[in-house]
Each structure stands twice: as C-alpha cells, then as structure tokens.
Amino acid sequence: MNLIAVEARIHQWLVRRSGLMLRIGLGAVFLGFGVLKYFPGLSPAENLVLTSVRLMTFGLIPGSVMLFLVATLECVIGLSLLTKVGLRGVVYLLVIQLAGILSPLILLPHRLFGGPHGAPTLEGQYVLKDIVLVAAAMVVTALSFRGGRIAYLPDLPVTTFPTPEDGCLTAEGKLTIVLAGVRDELRVREFCARHALAYEDYERWRGLALDAARQALTTDAARQE
Numbered sequence: 001m002n003l004i005a006v007e008a009r010i011h012q013w014l015v016r017r018s019g020l021m022l023r024i025g026l027g028a029v030f031l032g033f034g035v036l037k038y039f040p041g042l043s044p045a046e047n048l049v050l051t052s053v054r055l056m057t058f059g060l061i062p063g064s065v066m067l068f069l070v071a072t073l074e075c076v077i078g079l080s081l082l083t084k085v086g087l088r089g090v091v092y093l094l095v096i097q098l099a100g101i102l103s104p105l106i107l108l109p110h111r112l113f114g115g116p117h118g119a120p121t122l123e124g125q126y127v128l129k130d131i132v133l134v135a136a137a138m139v140v141t142a143l144s145f146r147g148g149r150i151a152y153l154p155d156l157p158v159t160t161f162p163t164p165e166d167g168c169l170t171a172e173g174k175l176t177i178v179l180a181g182v183r184d185e186l187r188v189r190e191f192c193a194r195h196a197l198a199y200e201d202y203e204r205w206r207g208l209a210l211d212a213a214r215q216a217l218t219t220d221a222a223r224q225e
Helices: 003-034 046-057 065-084 089-106 120-145 171-182 188-193 199-224
Strands: none
Touching: 003 065, 003 120, 046 065, 046 089, 046 120, 065 089, 089 120, 120 199, 171 188, 171 199, 188 199
C-alpha cells in the first residue's frame, strides 16, 4: 500500500470520526467547566465572571445568581453536545455564551492583556481559548442538527467520467455521473460548470434514475410475495 492510499484511508477515518470526537470532547469540556462554577472558589474564571457581570448590570444582579446561571448555561450546552438532544436550541445558547465571553474584552482589557508588552494574562488566555471552544461548538452544532456532515470527496480526475465533450451522453454515461454524484465521488456542481452542463439536467437524470430504481424494487418485492 503506497503513501497516497494510506493518506486516503486516514482521511476517510477522520471524515467519519472527527466530528463525533469533537462533539464529545467539547461537550465534556463545557459540562466540566460548568460544574466547577457551581462550587465557589473552584473555577479559575469565577472572579472574571463576577467582575464582568457587576459592570454589565451595574451591580443590580447578585454575582452568585449570575454565576449560577452561567454554570447552568454551560452544563446545558455540554449535555446537549454529549447527547445530541436539543442541538437546535444550543445554537442560540452559544450566541449568548459568546457574547458573555467577549464582554471582558470590552470591559476589562487591562486584566486580559496586562502581561509584558501587552501579552495576554492567564485570564486573557482563558477567554481566547473559550472563543475557540464556542466557535468549534457552533461548527459541530451546524453539522449535527440539520443533517449537515463532513463528506469525503476524493480528488478524482474528471476525465474518468463521461462528459458532453465526448459527444451526446448515452444513458449509461448519464447513469455513471448520477451514481458518482450520489456516492459523493464527484463534485457535481464543479463538474457541471467545467463541462457546460446544466445542474438542472443532472437533477433530472437523478430523479429519473431514482424513480426507475424505486419502480424496479417495488416490482421485485411484489414478485417475491
């Protein structure tokens, strides 16, 4: 097995598993950080959260109440990512979480970037890390709750498929293109644009092929009864 084949296998494994691993990892991190905030003195971000909340609410909301709400928010996000339950709502919770994370950048920049030559302090590094976590969670959520997915698209040369330049496409040629598109072996829109082929034609061929396959399977099932 050559190096390219090994790389392709690794790539396919990452496509299949990396989304799941990222979702579980993020869920565990959000849940863990959220649980810490229920216990005063355990979370390294506790003082930063309390100070930011006091400035944003002009001291009207007790810090302990807001810390409890932040802890609950993070736990709900973590549990949803771990279980894939309620991911639609998590999108909006992550927006709230991101707004809360960004607030110290505006309210307390001297605490976040008070290191030598303006380098981020430990609190600053904590906030910057949280921005990355929330952004990654948004990606995972987008891939999960509306059928999104990471697809493996091997970089196959388009010359392996029949093209209009070869002359009038035969039924077999059209079926080859349709099957390649269904199996994600062909970037259909790119293929159509490159060969001046209307994407609507591809969709029509696919519909005809699926209808014919459905009819054939229905007939076969009736024959076996």
